[in-house]
Amino acid sequence: MMTMRTYLFMAILFFSGWFAIGTNAQEVSVTITTDEGYSNPPIIEKMQYNLSQVLSEINRAQKENRPLNTVGLALEPFARESLTMLWANVHFYCDDTEVVERCWVFDDGKEYMVSHIPLIIKVQGEDFGNGTYQEAVVDFDQQGQIKDFRFSLGAVGESLKNCGTVAKAERQIKILSYCERFRTAYNQKDINFLRQIFSDDALIITGSAVSVKSGENRYDNKVKVTYKKQDKQEYLANLQRAFARNKWIDVKFSQIGDNGEQGGCPGITQSQINPNMYGVRLRQEWKSTNYSDTGYIFLLWDFADEDNPVIHVRTWQPEWVGGVQQQPDDAISTLGAFDL
Known part of the structure; x- marks a missing residue:
């Protein structure tokens, strides 16, 4: 026969597990690869972290049907405005928990670009467009801050x-x-x-x-x-x-x-x-x-x-x-x- 302490312990385990699923399910990890001739682990780690934070916030905001909270995210003003304007028109989320994409390095590290970021469109109150696959393009500056977040011209799987x-x-x-x-x-x-x-x-x-x-x-x-x-x-x-x-x-x-x-x-x-x-x-x-x-x-x-x-x-x-x-x-x- 279970004691009250046992019930309490099992309840804590259950709710802890539910909470982890409810939060971690929206988290997105990002891995960025570069050409063999380029190596700068600190900046790559910053870009991975910053993009992961943005995609994870997008997923949380979409699930909770709320505005994006961009406070504390490594977004330059133009990127913040671009992302906010997109969100005001249509919501979306990243369906992949792990995103692995190539980074284009411009001017020996003055600017970076990552494309083919997979997104799923989630239109509020409409059936049309729901579930549409869309890819995003993100530009970074030389400190790893996000300069721009935009939708790509079109999208296909295995596009290369x-x-x-x-x-x-x-x-x-x-x-x-x-x-x-x-x-x-x-x-x-x-x-x-x-x-x-x-x-x-x-x-x-x-x-x-x-x-x-x-x-x-x-x-x-x-x-x-x-x-x-x-x-x-x-x-x-x-x-x-x-x-x-x-x-x-x-x-x-x-x-x-x-x-x-x-x-x-x-x-x-x-x-x-x-x-x-x-x-x-x-x-x-x-x-x-x-x-x-x-x-x-x-x-x-x-x-x-x-x-x-x-x-x-x-x-x-x-x-x-x-x-x-x-x-x-x-x-x-x-x-x-x-x-x-």
Whole structure:
């Protein structure tokens, strides 16, 4: 026969277990991975912790159907406002208790970006849209603070494996004609055309090869690719300076074939998520008085307006790194890399 003390002890165990399930079930742990050439455990740990705290608060707020409590979260003012505005329109939660995602490192650690964060939409008082899968993108500063929290353009599972559908021949011709106009604008230094062709929210990512000393012996130096992210205004401002420095800039594009370079994604593909979106991978040669390079360029075109298409994303990576020829990196040169 159980004594009162036994009943009390069992009750404490039961309620403790229930409380743990009720709270820990919403907690989200985050693991961030980086390229092999980058190592900064303290900043990575900060980003993991800060993103974990935000996702966990999102889950608690969604479950309790209340406003987000952003007090104490490592959110810069813009990110706080962005997240609050999203929450005012629709609630969502992270269905994964463990999130493992790759981090893009820009400007040797001045800025970081983590994408493909899985979310489930939970519309208040509506059936439409409930359960929709959506991915988020988070930007961090060099202290690991969250600079921005936004929804991605679209979302598909295993997105980096998604090349898209090979575009029809007629569409390929039209896209290539716009690519030629785009290329010619660099030759002509036509900054006004470039201002029109890039969308206001355009993302520009540029990779460059840099030497990294791996030991005391200078011959032990290795070469890695670092990435720099710019918005439309930054990119155009830098481009104008390049135009001013060089009397002539010779830019040439060559197509990447239907089978990619080495069996990768084809050169021109149509999004399976948004049929107005097309990804174009090209080999670019840039020659000018002060600088020359060869690399792979990826353009994300939006043909929602047939007569006025715009570019949402432009990425570039070097073809040669440390004397070794590279192939286009699917992580920044496919529709799937941008959730399309």
